[in-house]
Amino acid sequence: MITVFGATGTTGAPLVDALLAKGAKVRAVTSDPAKAEGLAAxxxxxxxxxxxxxxxxxxxxxxxxxxxxxxxxxxxxxRWKANAIGAAKAAGVRTWCWPRVSAPRPRLGSLSACGIPKPRNC
Structure with missing residues (x-):
């Protein structure tokens, strides 16, 4: 059994679909009771x-x-993540996965009006 938190969100919903397509047993968690029926379907x-x-x-x-x-x-x-991880530990879950979001690399720009040449490789 794989429990997916955020099962109706941007990353959780496609993950649920992919796991189900592979025949995995999935428990989909949502905070919105109105969305639970759609998940079960x-x-x-x-x-x-x-x-x-x-x-x-x-x-x-x-x-x-x-x-x-x-x-x-x-x-x-x-705090929410800590609560969920604490609950998972209490339930004996041994494997956790969460997405890692990294910020895009900043890009440097220039104002040519000041007579400064445009940087290369930006």
């Missing part, structure tokens, strides 16, 4: 859990071998 176990509800997070992780964890960008996202 796709063939996975749908669970509604809020990142602040430790008991709901533990139920979402129960019996899972792996979790994929992504949270929305929010001022509390560090």
């Amino acid at each position: 796709r063939g996975c176990e749908a669970v509604v859990a809020d990142y602040t509800d430790r008991a709901a997070l533990e139920r979402a992780c129960a019996g899972a071998e792996r979790i994929y964890l992504v949270t929305p960008a929010h001022q509390d996202m560090r």
Whole structure:
């Protein structure tokens, strides 16, 4: 069983589809009760859990071998991730995966009006 947090989001939804296509047993977690039925219709176990509800997070992780964890960008996202990881540890999950987002490399520009030549390789 693989538990996917953020199963209706930008990275979670395609992951759920890919896992189901490979025949994996998926538990899809959403914080929106209105989206749970659509997840279940796709063939996975749908669970509604809020990142602040430790008991709901533990139920979402129960019996899972792996979790994929992504949270929305929010001022509390560090606490939410800690809550989900704590729940996963309590449930005996041994493998976690989360996306790593890196910022794009900054590019240098120039103003030719000042007589400064444009930098090369930018």
